[in-house]
Amino acid sequence: MFPYIPNTDEDVRMMLDRLGISDVDQLFSDIPESLQLKGLLNLDPPKSEVEIRKHMHGLADRNVSGYGTSCFLGAGAYDHTVPAIIAPLVSRSEYLTSYTPYQPEISQGTLQVIFEFQTMICELTGMDVANASLYDGPSAAAEAAMMSAAANKGNKILISATLNPEVKEVVKTYMRFRSIEVVEIPEADGKTDLNAMEEMLDKDAVAVLIQSPNFYGVVENLEGVSEAAHANKAHFILMQDPISMAILKTPAEWGADIAIGEGQPLGNAISFGGPHLGFIAVTKKLMRKLPGRIAGQTVDLDGKRAFTLTLQAREQHIRREKATSNICSNQAVNALIATIYMATMGKAGLVEVAEQSAKRSTYLKQQLIATGKVKSVYDAPFFREFVVELPKSAKEINQELMKQGIIGGYALSGEKENQMILCVTEKRTKDEMDHLVQVLEAIL
């Protein structure tokens, strides 16, 4: 017997009687004999709760994690504070065990959360319209590129060399099958080479995709990008970290048509890379081209404020092969987490998280340079992450740091193999940073 299957032998007999058959196997007689499995699948015997806990603890213990390690690694997944109230609220099964809110009368909880999420993303990005979320930052970039490819004439997209490599890879995959050429704008001194971009832009471009703060943590000055893109009837897609938006110029202020980003820093666990969430927000003009779910405000029969999924004429279940995207689900739980996080940190808190991350990362960089053994690579304003040059391979140094309970930064490769991108959030204490500096001094 299995705890999730309530039918008793007696129940089964009664149901079979009603169907006029004697054996459950008769219900599978429509499967051709040659395709029916004769024995059991080759899987381990079922485990009880006691056994599964033991087994899974064994696996979890083989991972280096949690307290006792300090993490200086970012590169697309960030170790920010996760407020204690998130876990109990998110585990409420009214949220967790419901489906996509197709029946608004019994889904107002989920729908209002999505609506609040959309509002907060609009506030952060400064854009007009946001959707209910996408799978993650990299796939949000790909969906934005797909939107531009559908909306604009042309056969290529320009992407900055300073984009996170995971984002580049995902965009390249989607564009290959959409027959859109991906052309990389070179970098100059850790930033997108905007002069090169202007030369590369022509009528064949559907969009320019830039990230800021970029993969190196450098905050880009994007003056003129929007005008240059629009002069060539291309979109300006800006990928920006949501925490940074609390203090840095927003996608709307830079004139972006589409703002996207990785929402994980908004209260979501790193969880070995997922589930995270992507966000996407656009100008009003592009509202009906957005992929994914959108919640809207309306009224019920009594005129009471109510929420429902809307603008569904864009979506696959209505448009089938003419849909803007095949997306059905969003990352609803992760968007709920992000919403609770933004509510809890609030107007002042998100600014403080951003400022503390900026301050703490600046402190670490200064302390490292002061050792005389580590050099700064880019002399530009940075947010949360920065690149340093070390006297030997960053990968080797990381292995030595790991022995001391420190997860080092992102080791660059090739010509840059001695360079490391270090990340400092508001969670890294002064003691942890001083310890890292000491350990590095001893190693180098």
Added chain:
Amino acid sequence: MIQYEKMIFELSKEGRVGYRLPQDDFTGLEAGELFPEELKRGNKAELPEVSENQVVRHYTNLSNKNFGVDTGFYPLGSCTMKYNPKINDEIAGMSGFTCIHPLQPEESAQGAMALLYDLEEKIAEITGMDAVSLQPAAGAHGELTGMMMVKAYHEARNDSKRTKIIVPDAAHGTNPATASMCGFEIVEVPSDQTGGVDVEALKAVLNDEIAGLMLTNPSTLGLFEKNIEEIAALIHEAGGLLYYDGANLNAIMGKTRPGDMGFDIVHLNLHKTMSTPHGGGGPGAGPVGVKARIADFLPKPVIVKEEENYRFDYDRPLSIGKMKGFYGNFSVLVRAYTYILTMGAEGLKAASEMAVLNANYMQARLKEDYVLPFDTICKHEFVLDGLQGTSELDVTTLDVAKRLLDHGYHPPTIYFPLIVHNALMIEPTETESLETLDAFCDAMIEIAKEAKTSPELLKNAPTQTVIRRVDEVRAARKPVLRWSKEENHG
């Protein structure tokens, strides 16, 4: 509490906070001086200013306006709303899984990699495939991965004529949308009188331009495709690939396998078949499995086992590339892995058998009062074509669905598949008791009577919910997609 009507923004008061951060001393560093003015934001983002306990009460009250599997019966066809075991959540929440960075050195994440590797092997066994990637984030994402592999496979053989994908008319909307995203042209084939693919119509569209066929088996009608071997042979003879949409795998675990039926590529919906929570619309997980000849095209990286160690292999020249950041929705995968280990081969088989028995029992109980277009053995779900005598009645399938809300049930999927005009698609799953099935059938039968005697009960339904029917037209014509003071206070 059911009358709670606030938005989080409406609780906001200047100067209130819900957080506290560490206060280390960094004398000499002023946050305001770290960035030049031209890089700074103009006005602050108008996020709410609320206290921690206000946040808790707000989102607790909102949750009370939701209905989940833990609230009650949720027979939403095609969605497999089975019970989500709590042990899976407990395990996925262990810090040894939630606090690992995807880019930390491989030797420090061997437990996570061993788990993923083992889950791949188990999915391969359950589906009868040779290799599996866990990267896709959802079913539709798995489909997209699959269609890209179909295209890459033909391209690698320099077979550039193959520009068409065949999709049956009963298919999920994602199938044509996905194929279209990869630049394929869609060829639709009709269903025959028994609800299966019309094999003669299929033969008529086969030629050397066909890249593949997308099929759900059991179909969206809940019927097993009896001609699957012939269909597979026809597609393969024509040089195409067979794609399996795994939405309905809950009907056949341990009974038959897509790999044995001749499918070349499959995706699974772990949030359906493997009991991970749907979360109000995600996150899901949509792993793809392939036959050996397609394995080189799987997304990268691939996990490789060398003696007792695991590593990520990025050197995959034929790979379609990356589909998302990192390796997949890891904590969803942990839940699915836990589920498979707690069920084992016998448990998964029992789940499918009981899911099918429950569906057939309900079908038998409801076919007197509702139209059953295909009166035959069903698998894990079945489709009704509205009330008996619908044309003489003043009520619709939508009204039936809304009346079910008043009885405390989530309605079935309605108006899908498109080929059944008044469709009510019912999927009970194996985790419901006979008492629940009977009570739901009683309610359906009572509603059928009401439709004749007092149709206004259906047309006005629901009345027992926190809101009544919503004005969808207004939502779409005058979109209000974010909160603003003006919109809500004149």
